[in-house]
Amino acid sequence: MYRVEVGLKSHLPDARGRGLVRDIHDLGITTVSNVQVVDIYWLDADLTPDKLALVGRSLLADPVTQEYQLFTSPPDIKGTSTGDIRGGLEGRSPSNKVAKPFHTIEVTYNAGVTDPVEGTVIKALQDLGVEGVRAVKTARRYLIEGQLDEPQLEAICSKLLVNPIIQHVVTPEEVWFPENPQYSFRLKRVALLELDDAGLGEVRQQFGFTDDELQAIRAYFRGQGQNPTDAELETLAQTWSEHCVHKTFKGKISLGGATINNLLKSTIMKVTEELGKPWCLSVFEDNAGVIDFDGHCALCFKVETHNHPSAVEPYGGASTGIGGVVRDPLGTGLGSKPILNTDVFCFGPPDYPYEKLPKGVLHPRRIFKGVRAGVADYANRLGIPTLNGAVLFDERYMANPLVFCGTLGLLPKELSRRGKQQAGDLVVLVGGRTGRDGIHGVTFASEQLTEESAQASYSSVQIGNPIVEKKLIDVLLQARDRGLYCRITDCGGGGLSSAVGEMAAETGVRVDLDRVPLKYTGLAYTEIWVSESQERMVLATPPDCVDELLSLFASEDVEAAVIGEFTSDQRLQLRYHGNLVCDLDMEFLHQGRPQVEREAVWKPPRHKEPDFAPPQDLGTALHKILGSWNVCSKEWVIRQYDHEVQGASVLKPLVGRNNDGPGDAAIIRPVLDSDRGVIVANGINSKYGEIDPYWMAASAIDEALRQIIAVGGSLQRVALLDNFSWGDVQQPEILGALVRAAQACYDMATVYETPFISGKDSLYNEFEYKGKIISIPHTLLISAISVMEDVNRAVSMDFKVVSDLIYIVGTTQNELGGSEYFRISGFTGNNVPKVDPYQGKKLMDRLSLATERRLVRACHDCSEGGIGVALAEMAFAGGLGATISLPNVPLGEPIDRDDFILFSESNTRFLVEVAPEHKDEFEGIMGGISLANIGRVTDSEILEVYGLDNRRLIAAPLGELKESWQRPIRW
Amino acid sequence: MSQVRAVIMRAPGTNCDAETVFAFQQAGAVVDSAHINQLIRHEKRLSDYQIMVIPGGFTYGDDIAAGKVLANELRLKLGEDILRFIEDGGLILGICNGFQVLVKAGILPGSSPASQPLITLSSNDSGKFECRWVHLGVNSQSPCIFTRGINRLYLPVAHGEGKVVADPETLSDLNVVLYYTDEHGSSNAGYPDNPNGSVGNIAGICDASGRVFALMPHPERYIRHTQHPQWTRLKKEEYGDGFQIFQNAVKWAQGL
Known part of the structure; x- marks a missing residue:
């Protein structure tokens, strides 16, 4: 065993270390002056000294910036020392500055966690001609300079350096290369038919079945005349989990005397069916929804959540979240190329006091940073631009953050329908190897989090390996174009059990689990079957294509293995070295689940109505809203995503004079030599849901559509996705809220004529702390794509020309319930913004006509913070001042308060910049729509707002407004 | 005019190949995309092309250090082919990860044996x-073929390890082609004009022949016009700044 330590030469700044110093200071520990990071590689190998030196010199250390040291046996690596690092890189230790106390902490991954770097090092060693390396482990050592006591050191470890889910601090007793356990086969049966009530209760608990489900399962196996194997029960548990089958949405719900049989079919899916848009090519049947793009290509869109894994291990949870959703379009139709990502996160407030944090909960700032890094590192490596997203904050997301990741794909139109296999076609597993990762991720996702979740869930979380997925995408698309398979699906939640089980629902399948390529030995057959190891896809391949398929995969070093065969006997049969370990009737597996029945109630809550007097100084309020967590600039997040890769972006997330204004929706040109584009937008606002989830859902749809219109799109071809993240739907009130939101989806989409094409729900998002349940706010994310005829017509939100006219389009109501303005004053209120979709559609159609005629120079929708925030953003994004008068704003009801007009969050409103010479034409096209010219663009670099009595309410320099907006997340 | 053939090399983690293919096609080249395994196995041969490109991406995940693993692979498995390609007058372009690879493989700056690189690209100062x-x-004094006739460029960068580090003697011998400036063209650029902390604001270098060129930004x-982040504020232009680099390469190769 050898150890190679690599560190920066002492005269060079350590960027990683400096970042850590900032993080440590954020913890309130100010005595740390410097941190240095040393990368450590452990090699399980027999090498000559020459070869070992070659490894250090030519691979692991950069000769210009780094130095390395080699050790042939484990040095003494005591946790904390003062003044020297025994066995470490003396040359670069802080001790050359003498006598300052410092501490060393070495961190490595837990056994069973797959570190992508290890595989790369082994490959690179082979390239170097270094043979005989059996295994590699990596570790990282932190040299922390400064006076620290034990609790402080412990805080740095537990809050920043180590997540016990995947990592631990190295001790002198560390066993670096433990023997892998061997597995010896023994068929396990569960004595379901003989169990007493207590025993049944245990089974129910262990597999997450309901009482009805367990009864149905017992009846089935009684009919079979024998007890189930563990693999059979696991298959049923995975297939019938909330995550896989959406049993609440498909259940029977009674609400106020009425019964809803299948909420999904009677709302979200119903609108699509009724609208009957011919350009909807594949809806609700595949891994993602598909619409026609240009007659040759189709667009494929899906958004998913990865909430619970991100709560306990933000980096790994979020990276596997994005990795998983990318495989949805890849596994839709016969496979599409991922071309864009959208990510929406909900966290607790980043400034939440550490001392108030519930036990077992990571701090919101750490979750935010970890999630951001996990998503960006994965998506950037895949080369998929992240062009759209949002970040929301609320204390109730603290223990249960929401991580929505979405991917847009492009595929040939004729390949957009789900494929079909025949008996005799082979089951081919491609991509990553299978390990113990993510076992029981699906049941974990469908459960409530508790203080112990972090301990219980360690096998549910893994770190993704984006390069394995990238290689897989590259070679899969070639195989698709050569027609080497007839059906594809992704291996996601539930692993092979879900992927293969669903694929073979109509045919039957026989899988030999011993043929699945494994990361390491020791996996039992059931573990192989339900493992959720990432970066895997399943193909159905005709026998005469399989040789070509396997050799194509081999040519790019991507694993592919035939693991079974589709049959025609409607049975799911699994074998392990010839032993039958699972034999289930497909019909029972897919149709045998008893429908759940649930009670729902809906009682409108009543919040305290604000009673504060209108403030004299609205400028202060505007600054405060601009600086609130929800409204403030997210540039820190956006810049760390690659939003330019693939060269297709037309409207980027940051726009304006200095590339830092908040764009409304993103536009890409997916086919580089065509002018046709896709607009991607989203709508989400959980605060409205506290008043009425119906209007929350309506507002989210309106917001997503507004963004499309604002950038120059139209409602002609818009497809929606729904993502419901809800609490415990076994609580009637929470389920009632879900029903109301789904009903709004139906009502709004029907009038706006925007079909839903796919969706997803994540239920049971709550946290139990000291016996109290903290449920997340009802959260609905609406994601929208729209096909744009000509991207050259795109409009950005930044003011462009001095003396241009500023219009407000749409009616302002007294609707501040759930607004940012009320929130900064400590109220929720009750007048939630409503949507009139009939008026809304008319307005949006007219406005998009005006844009098409190039009468709109800039356009921004009014959302959080209303007219006030929209105006400020347009001004500082364009670097131009503006002056507006509130008396001109068209009102839907009398409002006698300037602050309410300025900050009302009424839906379907836009601020529009129009050149004076286009005034008449613009107003003509907009005829019949409520609008008004409320001011103009100025060269003053000041934002001026005049109130109802024509008094100047705000005169704020743009620089100061922008600073308020940018300051909060300038990390 | 003879047809110019360009090969865009792909390795695990390369992710800017498709748009680089498109750029060279727009500039009039016949473009092939080749997996590194195909070149190593000689299923495709460098000698069939006049231009070779290592595009952007995260080859092998940038594990160990950005571009390092592919650099070793190139050096050890394709080294002679590449050397001959350069001797035969071919053009090599490395973009972003391609820059990191060319430097770490010792192909750039070109005067040093591969085992003793004199410069490297390391983590951005911002971390x-x-x-x-x-x-x-x-740099108007630069022999670079790719940047002939160009004075200034506005391009996107997207990287975590783009900081050029070199000792002072190496630095003075370096053929600097591109350097970060501020909005007005002043070479006194600090962060974020210089996005990574590169010494001397270096953004791109070439070898002595001017035919091997690498840069961190993405031309x-x-x-095209609509890729500019502020195109909605600007007068329409036929081509974007980066296009000239591809045009120059194709034009030069036509003369080969």
Whole structure:
């Protein structure tokens, strides 16, 4: 065993270390002056000294910036020392500055966690001609300079350096290369038919079945005349989990005397069916929804959540979240190329006091940073631009953050329908190897989090390996174009059990689990079957294509293995070295689940109505809203995503004079030599849901559509996705809220004529702390794509020309319930913004006509913070001042308060910049729509707002407004 | 005029190949995309092309260090082919990860044996991967074929390890082609105009022949008007700044 330590030469700044110093200071520990990071590689190998030196010199250390040291046996690596690092890189230790106390902490991954770097090092060693390396482990050592006591050191470890889910601090007793356990086969049966009530209760608990489900399962196996194997029960548990089958949405719900049989079919899916848009090519049947793009290509869109894994291990949870959703379009139709990502996160407030944090909960700032890094590192490596997203904050997301990741794909139109296999076609597993990762991720996702979740869930979380997925995408698309398979699906939640089980629902399948390529030995057959190891896809391949398929995969070093065969006997049969370990009737597996029945109630809550007097100084309020967590600039997040890769972006997330204004929706040109584009937008606002989830859902749809219109799109071809993240739907009130939101989806989409094409729900998002349940706010994310005829017509939100006219389009109501303005004053209120979709559609159609005629120079929708925030953003994004008068704003009801007009969050409103010479034409096209010219663009670099009595309410320099907006997340 | 053939090399983690193919096609080249395994196995041969490109991406995940693993692979398995390709007058372009690879393989700056690279690219001073647009000045003394006739460029960068590090003697011998400037073209650029902390604001270098060129910014991401981040504020231009680099390469190769 050898150890190679690599560190920066002492005269060079350590960027990683400096970042850590900032993080440590954020913890309130100010005595740390410097941190240095040393990368450590452990090699399980027999090498000559020459070869070992070659490894250090030519691979692991950069000769210009780094130095390395080699050790042939484990040095003494005591946790904390003062003044020297025994066995470490003396040359670069802080001790050359003498006598300052410092501490060393070495961190490595837990056994069973797959570190992508290890595989790369082994490959690179082979390239170097270094043979005989059996295994590699990596570790990282932190040299922390400064006076620290034990609790402080412990805080740095537990809050920043180590997540016990995947990592631990190295001790002198560390066993670096433990023997892998061997597995010896023994068929396990569960004595379901003989169990007493207590025993049944245990089974129910262990597999997450309901009482009805367990009864149905017992009846089935009684009919079979024998007890189930563990693999059979696991298959049923995975297939019938909330995550896989959406049993609440498909259940029977009674609400106020009425019964809803299948909420999904009677709302979200119903609108699509009724609208009957011919350009909807594949809806609700595949891994993602598909619409026609240009007659040759189709667009494929899906958004998913990865909430619970991100709560306990933000980096790994979020990276596997994005990795998983990318495989949805890849596994839709016969496979599409991922071309864009959208990510929406909900966290607790980043400034939440550490001392108030519930036990077992990571701090919101750490979750935010970890999630951001996990998503960006994965998506950037895949080369998929992240062009759209949002970040929301609320204390109730603290223990249960929401991580929505979405991917847009492009595929040939004729390949957009789900494929079909025949008996005799082979089951081919491609991509990553299978390990113990993510076992029981699906049941974990469908459960409530508790203080112990972090301990219980360690096998549910893994770190993704984006390069394995990238290689897989590259070679899969070639195989698709050569027609080497007839059906594809992704291996996601539930692993092979879900992927293969669903694929073979109509045919039957026989899988030999011993043929699945494994990361390491020791996996039992059931573990192989339900493992959720990432970066895997399943193909159905005709026998005469399989040789070509396997050799194509081999040519790019991507694993592919035939693991079974589709049959025609409607049975799911699994074998392990010839032993039958699972034999289930497909019909029972897919149709045998008893429908759940649930009670729902809906009682409108009543919040305290604000009673504060209108403030004299609205400028202060505007600054405060601009600086609130929800409204403030997210540039820190956006810049760390690659939003330019693939060269297709037309409207980027940051726009304006200095590339830092908040764009409304993103536009890409997916086919580089065509002018046709896709607009991607989203709508989400959980605060409205506290008043009425119906209007929350309506507002989210309106917001997503507004963004499309604002950038120059139209409602002609818009497809929606729904993502419901809800609490415990076994609580009637929470389920009632879900029903109301789904009903709004139906009502709004029907009038706006925007079909839903796919969706997803994540239920049971709550946290139990000291016996109290903290449920997340009802959260609905609406994601929208729209096909744009000509991207050259795109409009950005930044003011462009001095003396241009500023219009407000749409009616302002007294609707501040759930607004940012009320929130900064400590109220929720009750007048939630409503949507009139009939008026809304008319307005949006007219406005998009005006844009098409190039009468709109800039356009921004009014959302959080209303007219006030929209105006400020347009001004500082364009670097131009503006002056507006509130008396001109068209009102839907009398409002006698300037602050309410300025900050009302009424839906379907836009601020529009129009050149004076286009005034008449613009107003003509907009005829019949409520609008008004409320001011103009100025060269003053000041934002001026005049109130109802024509008094100047705000005169704020743009620089100061922008600073308020940018300051909060300038990390 | 003879047809120019360009090969865009692909390795695990390469992710800017498609748009680089498109850029060279727009510039009039016949473009092939080749997996590194195909070149190593001689299923495709470098000698069939006049231009070879190592595009952007995260080859092998940038594990160990950005571009390092592919650099070793190139050096050890394709080294002679590449050397001959350069001797035969071919053009090599490395973009972003391609820059990191060419430097770490010892192909650039070109005067050193591969085992003793004199410069490297390391982590940005900010400690962050950042995607932003940068202003670039072109060194008019540079022999670089790719930047002939160009004075200034505005292009996006997207990297976490783009900081050029070299000792002072190496630095003075370096053929600097591009350097980060501020909005007005002044070479006194600090962060974020210089997005990574590169010594001397260096953004791109070439070898003595001017035929091997590498840069951190992405010219393939700005070959048309609507890729400019502020195009909605600007007069329409036929081509983006980056396009000239591809045109120059194809034009030169036509003369080969």
